[in-house]
Amino acid sequence: QSVLTQPPSVSAAPGQKVTISCSGSSSNIGNNDYISWYQQLPGTAPKLLIYDSYKRASGIPDRFSGSKSGTSATLGISGLQTGDEADYFCGTWDSSLRAGVFGGGTKVTVL
Amino acid sequence: EVQLVQSGAEVKKPGESLRISCKGSGYSFSSFWISWVRQKPGKGLEWIGRIDTSDSFTSYGPSFQGHVTISVDKSIRTAYLQLNNLKASDTAMYYCARPGYCNDDSCRDLDNWGQGTLVTVSS
Numbered sequence: 001q002s003v004l005t006q007p008p009s010v011s012a013a014p015g016q017k018v019t020i021s022c023s024g025s026s027s028n029i030g031n032n033d034y035i036s037w038y039q040q041l042p043g044t045a046p047k048l049l050i051y052d053s054y055k056r057a058s059g060i061p062d063r064f065s066g067s068k069s070g071t072s073a074t075l076g077i078s079g080l081q082t083g084d085e086a087d088y089f090c091g092t093w094d095s096s097l098r099a100g101v102f103g104g105g106t107k108v109t110v111l
Numbered sequence: 112e113v114q115l116v117q118s119g120a121e122v123k124k125p126g127e128s129l130r131i132s133c134k135g136s137g138y139s140f141s142s143f144w145i146s147w148v149r150q151k152p153g154k155g156l157e158w159i160g161r162i163d164t165s166d167s168f169t170s171y172g173p174s175f176q177g178h179v180t181i182s183v184d185k186s187i188r189t190a191y192l193q194l195n196n197l198k199a200s201d202t203a204m205y206y207c208a209r210p211g212y213c214n215d216d217s218c219r220d221l222d223n224w225g226q227g228t229l230v231t232v233s234s
Contacts, residue, residue: 002155036220038156045206045227046148046156051220089156093217099172100146100158100218 003028004090004103011109017078020106022090023071030071031095037066037075040087040105049088050075082110113137115145115207115225122231123197131228133190133207141165144213145190146221147181151203161210161218162190168215197232204229 005023012018022029022037029035035053038046048057050066053073065076073092077084090103118132133145147159160171162181169181180193194201205228208221 032217034217034219038221045224046208046221047224048220048222051211051222057220057222091156091158091221093219095217097173098170098216100148100161102148102156102158104155 002104003094003097003101004092006088006090006103006106008104009107009109011111012080013111014080014082016080017076018080018108020075020077020088020090020108022073022075022103024073024092024101025071027096028071028092028094028101029068029073032093033068035066035068035073035090035092037064037073038089038091040089042086046089077108080108080110084108085110113209113223115209115223117205117207117225117228120229120231122233125198125232125234127197127232128193128195129197129230130191130193131205131207131230133192133225135188135190135209138209140188141185143209144218145181145183146208146210146218147179147190147192148206148208148221149203150206150227159192159205161213163213163215164190194230197230199232199234201230202232 037050040046053068054066146161149157207225209223210218211222
């Protein structure tokens with residue numbers, strides 16, 4: 001059971017937009033602005049997409065966006081491409097656990 | 112270019128021990144912490160722990176405290192994850208990753224990742 005909660009899957013047609021939610025609590029997402037999002041393509045290591053809730057990592061296109069409100073964060077992917085099919089994870093620090101925490105991951109499918 | 116290169120896949124028997132390595136290059140190694148993350152087959156990411164490569168300060172996630180040991184040899188720019196008394200449930204991919212920023216209280220994003228080390232525990 002992951003500390004952060006994500007939907008198991010989302011899907012949309014090419015060119016459309018998907019959003020992935022990441023729900024936490026006052027000891028993690030609600031306690032800091034350092035939410036990160038990772039993309040994991042099949043058979044590869046995770047790759048940083050978004051850090052500090054909304055900043056894009058180096059080389060990440062502006063089709064990817066991040067936001068945070070209260071104890072939840074959201075990743076948006078617009079202009080969906082077949083190459084975006086992957087698992088996406090949110091992560092942050094939990095001040096009560098004194099540990100990093102992740103969401104369970106969301107599989108994005110391009111229909 | 113920042114690179115984290117991990118040691119190769121391992122197959123171990125229950126009860127055995129294992130040490131995985133993670134060698135950093137392309138950056139000032141002792142200026143950044145190293146974190147370790149576990150991913151069981153078909154599952155999500157789990158934060159194992161972290162080490163300050165400058166002074167070897169470590170902290171561990173609650174589920175891993177007492178079961179793993181993280182260490183570093185900064186002279187060869189290498190961090191280690193030791194797993195003792197292996198069980199079948201330790202079968203997983205283990206990643207090292209570099210946090211973009213850490214202090215004693217917290218860490219932020221993981222901006223560079225190793226390629227992963229697959230550990231299989233089977234009798």
